[in-house]
Amino acid sequence: xxxxxxxxxxxxxxxxxxxxxxxxxxxxxxxxxxxxxxxxxxxxxxxxxxxxxxxxxxxxxxxxxxxxxxxxxxxxxxxxxxxxxxxxxxxxxxxxxxxxxxxxxxxxxxxxxxxxxxxxxxxxxxxxxxxxxxxxxxxxxxxxxxxxxxxxxxxxxxxxxxxxxxxxxxxxxxxxxxxxxxxxxxxxxxxxxxxxx
Ligand code: GAR
Numbered sequence: 001x002x003x004x005x006x007x008x009x010x011x012x013x014x015x016x017x018x019x020x021x022x023x024x025x026x027x028x029x030x031x032x033x034x035x036x037x038x039x040x041x042x043x044x045x046x047x048x049x050x051x052x053x054x055x056x057x058x059x060x061x062x063x064x065x066x067x068x069x070x071x072x073x074x075x076x077x078x079x080x081x082x083x084x085x086x087x088x089x090x091x092x093x094x095x096x097x098x099x100x101x102x103x104x105x106x107x108x109x110x111x112x113x114x115x116x117x118x119x120x121x122x123x124x125x126x127x128x129x130x131x132x133x134x135x136x137x138x139x140x141x142x143x144x145x146x147x148x149x150x151x152x153x154x155x156x157x158x159x160x161x162x163x164x165x166x167x168x169x170x171x172x173x174x175x176x177x178x179x180x181x182x183x184x185x186x187x188x189x190x191x192x193x194x195x196x197x
Contacts, residue, residue, distance in 0.1 A: 001026060002026050002027075002028050003026050003027045003028065003082050003083055003186040004028065004030045004079070004080055004081050004082050004083070005019070005024070005027050005028060005029045005030055005081070005082070005083045005084075005085055005182065006029075006030060006031050006032075006033055006076055006079075006081040006083075006084050006085070007019055007020075007029055007031075007032050007033070007041075007084075007085045007087050008032075008033050008034070008035075008084060008085070008086050008087065008089040009032060009033075009034055009039060009041040009086075009087045009088050009089055010034060010035055010036045010039055010041075010088055010089050010090040010091065011036070011039055011040060011041065011088045011090070012039075012040040012041065012088070013032070013039060013040050013041025013042075013043075013044040013045070013087070013088070014171060014174075014175065015085075015087035015088060015108055015174055015175060015178055016029075016032055016041050016044060016045070016087045017044050017048065018174070018175035018176075018178055018179060019085060019087065019178060019179055019182060020048050020050055021048075022175070022178070022179025022182075023179055023180075023183060024179045024182045024183050024186065025183065025186075026186050026187070027083060027182045027183060027185070027186035029050055029085075030050075030051070030079070030081060031050065031051045031052065031053065031079065031081070032045045032050055032051070032052040032053070033052075033053055033054075033055055033072070033075075033076075034052070034053070034054050034055075035054070035055065035056075035057035035064075035089065035090075035091055036054070037054045039054075041087075041088075042054070055068075055071065055072055055075065056068060057069075057072075057091060062090070062091060062092060063091055063092045063093075063094065064091060064093065064095065064097070066095055066096070069093070069095045069096050069097050070095070070096040070097075072097050073096040073097040073099075073100040073101075076097075076100070076101070077100055082104060083101075083104050083105075083106070083182070083185065083186065084097075084101050084104065084105040084106070085105075085106050085107075085108075085178070085182060086105065086106065086107040086108070086140065087108060087178070088108075092144065093105070093140060094142060098140060098141075098142070101140075102140075102141075102194075103139060103192035103194070104192075105139065105140040106137055106138070106139060106140065106150070106178075106181060106182065106185065107137070107138055107139075107140050107145070107147070108135065108136070108137050108174050108177075108178050109121060109135065109136045109137075109138065109145050110122050110135050110167065110170050110171070110174060111124070111125055111133065111134065111135065111136065112132070112133065112134040112135070112136060112152055112154065113136040113138060113145055113146075113149060113152075114145075114146070115130070116128075117144050117145035117146065118144055118145065122163060122166055122167035122170055123163050123167075125157075125166070126157070126161070126162075126163040126166055127163075130157060131156065131157050132154050132155070132156055132157065133154075133155045133156075133157055133166055133170060134152055134153050134154040134155045134170065134173065135152065135153055135155070135170050135173050135174045135177060136149055136151070136152045137149075137150045137151045137152075137177055137178055137181035137182075138150060139192050148192060148193065150181040150184060150185065150190045151177045151180055151181040151184070152177070153173040153174075153176065153177045155169050155170050155173055
């Protein structure tokens with residue numbers, strides 16, 4: 001049975017593209033939603049032939065307005081979306097959208113969580129001087145990048161690395177693990193349990 005996926009992205013959309021082109025069956029990307037009318041992901045969606053919509057997120061910068069978050073949730077529920085994949089959505093989700101999709105919402109984060117949650121995880125890791133960086137796919141819960149982990153991939157930091165070269169190598173691994181984690185979830189092999197921390 002097909003699992004209908006919505007990808008939510010604010011930026012370039014390379015993870016969105018990787019999910020569209022990756023091996024995610026029975027998961028199938030049905031739609032791209034963005035909170036940014038200038039997102040590169042919108043152009044990619046047109047090239048890939050995937051339906052895409054900009055929806056107004058409300059007046060705040062890093063979270064949704066409560067009414068707007070309810071509208072996003074209603075839109076996705078009405079469409080029959082069964083799984084949400086956050087792919088560089090630069091906005092915290094805490095209200096009606098999380099309530100509607102708890103255990104059915106995944107996020108990709110460019111660090112080996114629980115290290116370096118939040119913004120510019122790659123820069124944080126680089127400045128800290130870690131020798132092993134990486135990326136994580138996890139379920140979304142009420143915290144910031146705290147949900148149950150599905151898959152991780154380590155990326156060694158090279159002597160020659162700068163923040164951006166490290167981020168570029170991490171991004172390639174994000175593309176690999178995101179579709180694998182989506183597939184595992186859709187096959188019931190990622191198994192969400194509500195962990196109280
Ligand atoms: C990715 O590196 C993703 O892990 C990160 O934003 C980038 C989006 O790139 N997400 C976060 O930092 C969320 N906390 P993309 O638009 O090319 O997929």
